[in-house]
Amino acid sequence: MSRIGRAPIAVPAGVEIKIEDNNLVTVKGPKGTLTQQLHPNMTIKQEGAELHVTRPNDLKENRSLHGLTRTLLHNMVVGVTEGxxxxxxxxxxxxxxxxxxxxxxxxxxxxxxxxxxxxxxxxxxxxxxxxxxxxxxxxxxxxxxxxxxxxxxxxxxxxxxxxxxxxxxxxxxxxxxxxxx
Known part of the structure; x- marks a missing residue:
């Protein structure tokens, strides 16, 4: 399993994350708001102050998207907090x-x-x-x-x-x- 994709994303205080259907993710923080449409195969769940990305199976495309999706989400969270x-x-x-x-x-x-x-x-x-x-x-x-x-x-x-x-x-x-x- 992807080591990058498996790592949880810590959501700092003051950051609001909204996950809509079809993986339209909106991250709102002190520096601004970012919205991105992520691949629908990936499952994004918010559990407390952490985000988790999971993939449905081990097909090559899904393995590739797993780490990418997690990294894009992490960059959004870091961007709205630190820049x-x-x-x-x-x-x-x-x-x-x-x-x-x-x-x-x-x-x-x-x-x-x-x-x-x-x-x-x-x-x-x-x-x-x-x-x-x-x-x-x-x-x-x-x-x-x-x-x-x-x-x-x-x-x-x-x-x-x-x-x-x-x-x-x-x-x-x-x-x-x-x-x-």
Missing amino acids: FKKTLDVNGVGYRVAMEGGKLVMNLGFSHQVIMEAPAGITVETPSANQIVVSGFDKQLVGQFAAEVREKRPPEPYKGKGIKYSDEVIRRKVGKTGVKK
């Missing part, structure tokens, strides 16, 4: 970022500025000119927006210029050497 955060670093001469009127303005070595607006439920901060902090209560939205920001100028392997996650390790390459005769 999620991704930090991006901007490396490069003249590369800098700033927030102007709710929009992220990036100078990334192009002839123009790259301007991005964060979707609803996402907060973007720039603590310094070369750091971006994306935070919110929906893990998928936070990760997606951080990936879209990184996509504007991914790090290159020679000098490491570009936008990278703060915990990302860039594999560096050695540049070309001069020809000797």
